[in-house]
Amino acid sequence: MAPASREGPVIGTEPAGTEPAASNAAAGRVAIITGAARGIGAATVRALAADGWSVLAVDCAGDDEAIPYRLGTKAELDAVVAETAALAGRAGGADRIGSFVADVRDPEALAAAVAVAESRWGGLDAAIGCAGVIAGGVPQWEVPLDQERAVLDIDLGGVLNLARAAVPALLRRPEPRSGRFLAVASAAATRGLPMLAAYCAAKAGVAGLIRALAVELGSTGVTANAVSPGSTDTPILAASARLYDLASPQDFAAHQPAGRLLAPAEIAAVLAFLAGPASSGMTGAVVPADGGLAL
Ligand SMILES: NC(=O)c1ccc[n+]([C@@H]2O[C@H](COP(=O)([O-])OP(=O)(O)OC[C@H]3O[C@@H](n4cnc5c(N)ncnc54)[C@H](O)[C@@H]3O)[C@@H](O)[C@H]2O)c1
Structure with a gap:
């Protein structure tokens, strides 16, 4: 599939309410979040917006021929923005949330979003x-080439593209800086998951990229x-369940010491912590938020 065309921002338009503005340390801070139409990305938009951040929610908002399940839609992206803008609006910040349609495989689209x-x-x-995205379900040597390419190009290439577009902007902030480059890897970064070889490779690549970036960013x-x-x-977990011929994604809960699936908000809470000032002593870390899955 050709990369999705970019569009201008759609900024939430809820009227400002009478409640006090968000007053924590995130007020005035600005984030861009990819994969924001649903799932963990959408939960992260909600978490940062609640903390007082201005957020540009980015998603391809359309399906991909190589990926055998539905991706996020423009309607879902708009709904995330409308919902969080409404909440922000009650604190006088409706104009803090916007959306932008971009495929993370397109570096120019990400540069435009930044x-x-x-x-x-x-x-x-x-x-x-x-x-x-996820794809597989057969041994690596049998995976259709377009699926393997899509997984690598989106899951690893998309993070590389985001860093290329966003790190210079993070560095444009004056000193003393407190910029954060964050990515979602996976327990698959450290485990050999059968039938998901490209996904494991991409997520291990994300972990390696984060460690190298941390050193490159050094004392900035x-x-x-x-x-x-x-x-x-x-x-994506429902899609994984189908790849493994499981009756339900709930079947994955038994493999996780916590004994249950995690909620997207639980991952978003860790990302929000890492985005905030309290994580200043951490860099190059790949933090499990996995109910013990990697143990
Ligand atoms: N859900 C899990 O169990 C789990 C576990 C480990 C890691 N992850 C990772 O968490 C991240 C978020 O996944 P999720 O669980 O929210 O899945 P999801 O499918 O609900 O959300 C993924 C979002 O990414 C968007 N997207 C896909 N390809 C894109 C592209 N080329 N450009 C821009 N946007 C694109 C989709 O439209 C969708 O909105 C992914 O990187 C995934 O690999 C998820």
Whole structure:
């Protein structure tokens, strides 16, 4: 599939309410989040918006011929923005949330998204790569080439593209900086999951990228970290269940010491912590949020 064409931002338009503005340390901070139409990305938009961030929610908002399940839609992306803008609006910040349609395989589209965030809100403080897909279900040597390419290009290439577009913007903030580059890896980054070889390779690549970026960013004040979720109740997990011929994604819960699937908000809470000031001592970390799956 050709990369989705980009569009201008759609900014929430809920009227400002009378409740006090968000007053925590995130007020005035600006984030761009990919994969924001649903799942972990959407939950991260909600978490950061609740913390007072301005957020540009980015998603391809359309299906991919190589990926055998539905991806997020424009309607879902718009709904996330409308819902969070309404909440932000009650704190006087309806104009803090916007959306942008971009395929993370398209570096120019991501550069345009970063430019929108900077021009609308005055800079960029966090870039969070949540966009991802899964495919497989057969041994690596039998996976159709277009599926393997899509998984590598989106799950690893998309994070590389986000870093290329966003890190210079994070570095454009004046010193002392507190920028955050964050990505969602997976328990698959450290485990050999059969029938998901390209996914495991891409997520291991994300972990390696984060470690290298952290060293490259050094003493700039900008950090790079990742979160590795375990089985989390989103559409990608339902797609994984189909790849394994499981009756339900709930079947994954038995493999996780916590004994249940995680909620997207539980992963978003860790990403929100990493985006915030309290994570200043962490860089190059790949943090499990996996109900013990990697143990
Ligand atoms: N859910 C889990 O169990 C789990 C576990 C480990 C890691 N992860 C990772 O978490 C991240 C979020 O996944 P999720 O669980 O929310 O899945 P999801 O399918 O609900 O959401 C993924 C989002 O990414 C978007 N997307 C896909 N390809 C894109 C592209 N080329 N450009 C822009 N956007 C694109 C989709 O439209 C969708 O909105 C992914 O990187 C996934 O690999 C999920």
